[in-house]
Amino acid sequence: MAEQPTEPSGTRASGPRRSSVGVHGIAESARYSLAEMGPRRSLLTLLSVNHVDGFDCPSCAWGEPDPEHRKAAEFCENGVKAIAWEATRKRVDTTFFAEHSVAELRERDGHWLESQGRLAQPMHLAPGAAHYTPITWDDAFELTAARLRDLNDPNRAVFYTSGRTSNEAAFLYQLLARRFGTNNLPDCSNMCHESSGAALTETLGAGKGLISYDDITEHADLIIIVGQNPGTSHPRMLTALEQAKRRGARIIAANPLPEAGFGRFHNPQTARGLIGPGTRLADRHLPVRVNGDLALFAGLNRALIDREDARPGSVLDHDFIDRYCDGFEAAVAAWRALAWSRIETLSGLSRRRIEAVADEVIAADRVVVCWAMGLTQHRNAVATLREIVDFLLLRGNIGRPGTGPAPIRGHSNVQGDRTMGIWERMPDAFLDRLRDEFGFDPPRAHGLDTVDSIRAMRDGEVDVFIGLGGNFASATPDTQVTEAALANCALTVHIATKLNRSHLCHGTEALLLPCLGRTERDRQASGEQFVTVEDTMAMVHASHGRLAPGSPHLRSEVAIVAGLGRALFGDDLGWRAMRDDYAVIRRHIEHVVPGFHAFEERVRQPGGFMLPRAPRDSRTFPTDSGKAHFTVNPPTAAEVPEGHLLLTTVRSHDQFNTTVYGFDDRYRGISGGRRVVFLNQEDLRELHLHDGDLVDLVSVNPDGERRAPGFRAVRYPTPRGCAAAYYPEANTLVALDATAEISNTPATKSIVIRVEPAGRS
Template sequence: MAEKPIKPSVSDVTSSGPEKASVGIHGITESARYSMAEMGPKRSLQTLLKVNHVDGFDCPSCAWGDPDPDHRKIAEFCENGAKAVAWEATRKRVDAAFFAEHSVADLRERDGHWLESQGRLAQPMHLAPGATHYAPISWEDALALTADRLLGLADPNRAVFYTSGRTSNEAAFLYQLLARRLGTNNLPDCSNMCHESSGEALSATIGVGKGLITISDITDYADLIIIVGQNPGTCHPRMLSALEQAKRRGARIVAVNPLPEAGFGRYHNPQTARGLVGPGTQLADRWLPVRINGDLALFAGLNRTLVDREDSQPGSVLDHHFIDRYCDGFEAAATAWRALDWSQIETMAGLPRRLIEDCAADVLAADSVIVCWAMGLTQHRNAVATIREIVNFLLLRGNIGRPGAGPAPIRGHSNVQGDRSMGIWERMPQPFLDRIRDEFGFDPPRAHGLDTVGSIKAMRDGEVDVFMGLGGNFAAATPDTQVTETALANCALTVHVATKLNRSHLCHGTEALLLPCLGRTERDRQVSGEQFVTVEDTMAMVHSSHGRLLPGSPHLRSEVAIIADLGHALFGDDLGWRGMRDDYAVIRRHIEHVCPGFHAYEERVRQPGGFMLPRAPRDSRTFPTSTGKAQFTVNPPTAPEVPPGHLLLTTVRSHDQFNTTVYGLDDRYRGIKGGRRVVFLNRKDLRDLHLHDGDLVDLISVNPDGERRAPGFRAVRYPTPRGCAAAYYPETNVLVALDSTADTSNTPVTKSIVIRIEPSGGGASV
């Protein structure tokens, strides 16, 4: 057996402080270095010149939208997009010989970065009960085994079907159809852990659980763009070029974030000579270093300021025509704002009243305002209330339903929004299920299924026999790591459809299958010819994706083919599974009849750039709520209780990762090199805790059901707000209790974890 690689020690990590500029030459060279190492020169050119082009494939990274076809660049990708493509199109392979060399026990000792760096899964693999190694299995036997276990369930609800947000529309539609044909709505997905709070808040207040803006709203129309709890420089780098265009037009940008982020500093656009050799464009005009989970208090303070000024100068601040015609609940909300205590707002927000009122002046000077946010808002206990308060803020001045204005939840995974449109949700509304019945001739189950947290609890409690994951890294993405891994091990069968080996594949049930699938970069040829798939970006644009590379192995099958073949193994050809596998246009014809907004799907998605789904509040200021109007809501500011000597921890991504995928051990923008087990601490907190920069510490979370410990982190002095700390995800998921979830949305609370810090016993690896 090959010798294990030596893991770097936390003591080897170096820290140089945060950068104040983003992208530029360094972004280009890093993209090229990573791509060449993984793909080689020819393959790099074949892939990178086709990313996000009309005749190419959709980037498998984030869900940021594409410019219209006439304005796309030759290199229409960012550094992290290049890494995501290279990660998928790598020349390295994980085949039968690899699994013969490495036992499951051996692989469990490796970190996630090493596992995914080994290459593409090359053939179906089976872990028999009691076996120590995965071994090859034929596709026919793998599908027959899965079908046998599913048909043998005492109750269909003893199966769980999880989905990653990288799954195409066609595969997602088939997947939910298969689960419901089996008889269950247990369809958890990554939305449950990221923007579920956004969907809940937006659905309740404006009647649509999606954002309302387009890229042109940012580049051409918005006067003020407020970016809250989002780090676009790392998580959505292509957004920076849109922000630069807005800045050149005269828009102002306000960044609300506990940590300083390079993406809000000077942006060196790699597509222009000015960006590469000039001073760059300063993006943020104002940075509000809000306390972790202080966003609700901040927006409540902004709303109080607007109402107070309207009270003193009637008719000069609020859009009463919009409020009276399109909204309900204003008087109750205004009464609540007038009663707020400023000292409470300042304490919770971690900002002085003066800074909040200065930001309100930016608002008053702007005709059109956009508020963008990401998981820095959605993963708190009060996340839904915070987003409702942002909707209040937009409603006060009529910033919904006109150009350059509206709410903008910025999604992560490239098709996470499309998955929901296709029916991947444990609580799809009855009209959707009725259309499934009418289209396919069976009555789908009506009882709500399990979300992600509910699925973990059910597996933990022995109530699930089969877990199937369509992409993703369930064990690494979810909270309460030890509980989740034990829960997966409680299953009789775990099945993972994946492109690469990851941690979840080693947290297996009594029996396990790994089913390797095509990536978005690869050609997908079926009986009727070469296929394309479709995705929906964060702006509700639906467009096609055409793979260009030859499949990485002759044993790979598309996600669509795997699901369709499993459907046929389960039910025969009752719903036309083979026809849908052979020609994806057949799936799209079914989607037309079932999914709202997808009429003439095939014709419209073949147009350059695709088509936009309808969103009534944007399109016609129509609000499909219970009253037919947008809803003002009352959201009293709240904050977690942090005992003396404790801190509030938020989780963040490094610049060298995307979600659970870690491309490298550096975080260039935060000045970290050589490791990930670091905790960022304010210098005064370090002093009060009798710690020094570089000390090795353990993080201990405080939960009603007991403490959880993450050992061996290096303390790094960093400009965080007093009383606040930050560390990388998923290394800190172990600290998040399974019962610690957001009100209403049930999203794990990974952004406000109460912790204490102790000197470490030492020895932890990165």
């Protein structure tokens, strides 16, 4: 059932850019917006996005400046595309499904599917049917409830969530699953920043980042950005980095590929940015090997210890370490025993280069480390992030302005979903408060995360899959296994705005339930509603849709989840009241979720409010010992046999997560296609390949090989032995069992591959 590749004969490559945004960004934003929304609709939406009385951008989770400092155009190119993608005037209605069978639609690529427009009404695929056909909302709710009631064990249902879901919908969704009797609540966090949460909770007692927007723009002396590409994945971050640069902050970028976002930034909101030379953001680029980041930070920590040994008291913050930390002596002993030759081999960086970064660290009073999926999706991801915490602890770079760890989240409310209880392993204290608030005892046994849900579906242990947003089949690893696992279910239900690949990898029976988007007005019985989201800086703020709903048949995510609750349980928990007035949900959240006291009042204030994070707020560490933990993390790397390479997955500049807006990656010089593999020139030579050759990628796994055919080889400045290809096209190469230790996150950034001339098999 996997997507058939198209030979990339029209794909062109011109090499990486050294600058970002500028006039090209404005032109591309305008072109896409006008094509999808038209002039009036574009103006109405774009002037409302990320403003106090407007809606939160449905793209990334980057934070906002204070309301008084926001520009009229508070958005980026990727945000414009995400908004236009949702607010398009195109519709997928009953006529579309009558004309296109499911089998025919399976032959289309994901870009084509999502480009057809918004889902307009509920659709049902009956057992054995070739086409989706219309169904009423009441019948859809009753069908789902009936299939759930038929289960002999509530754990034979899985409730998946996308990170774009609002706080209110997420809270209601976890309530529905737990009222049903299961903690099977996998979400996209399991696939992205689960490693961050695991490492930060273990070492600091708080699973979130510890910085604010002002820590970047106003306070940090040194910002280290590692395993992250802000120019493509979080473009509004570039403005904040530019502000930091102008007040004198230094920026170091560590990434296997050179990224345009770290070159010259042409800010489209300033004359200097548009017609001037722009601002060079990164002062130093470290071309670290794929999965060499643990060795890099172990080397930095070794260098800091060496300097301290040479001049006691001159480098480390011993007062902070003695008062707030444990495990220091064991960590120091491990660093002293670490050979520089091993650090250099694993990181791909010379000792001289790493020592030069250590000089900058010592010169900086306040340091922030930012990262994204380039660090979290490796076998040793949790160890790498623990090593970064060690790095910050050595000089007291936690709990002061301009310091701290900063996992930069992708989806706009993925952090809020977890705060609301979307997790298969919520602590008993949360479940106790849920019990006291609603009068039922939630299940205590841990549920299934994303990877374990796929395994359970594959093995016939799950009958009903419900997805609240997202594109599960495309976002997850081992594509063919995942698609077959979904097809193994008796019923698949997808609550979505647009048609995507997952809707065609259906169970015996399937439902598509179309929901309102973030851009649209949400009117319920008590009047017009707003929802809330939490950004990557733990700021909670309101989002008010502004457009008329795309179809009279659309319902909000809250209304859909509440409708399922009423169909299953009657009105036992007040599902109707929560559907009719979202303030009722927020009052429940106040009582269940820490930090949400006076929720309604505080979120109505301009800019919202920041959630407490004890390590940042008071240097209090809610760990098992009450102190921050130094840990020992011996540098490791994936074993790569001779003649093989280590592949990492990346996003194109023309996509957001699994949503592909087009086939150009302007910043990497790719146009007309996505099935490309970026290779070092020397690796090409040793493999007897040339730039432009058509190749197959073959991953090597303990349970066998996986082949992704028809990729264009592109000569690119990657480190020797390392390669890169676009996600999700390369997901088929990732074995389901290739996951990070502790977090169980798919290791999509460490794929051992062979590169073969196309068609050899």
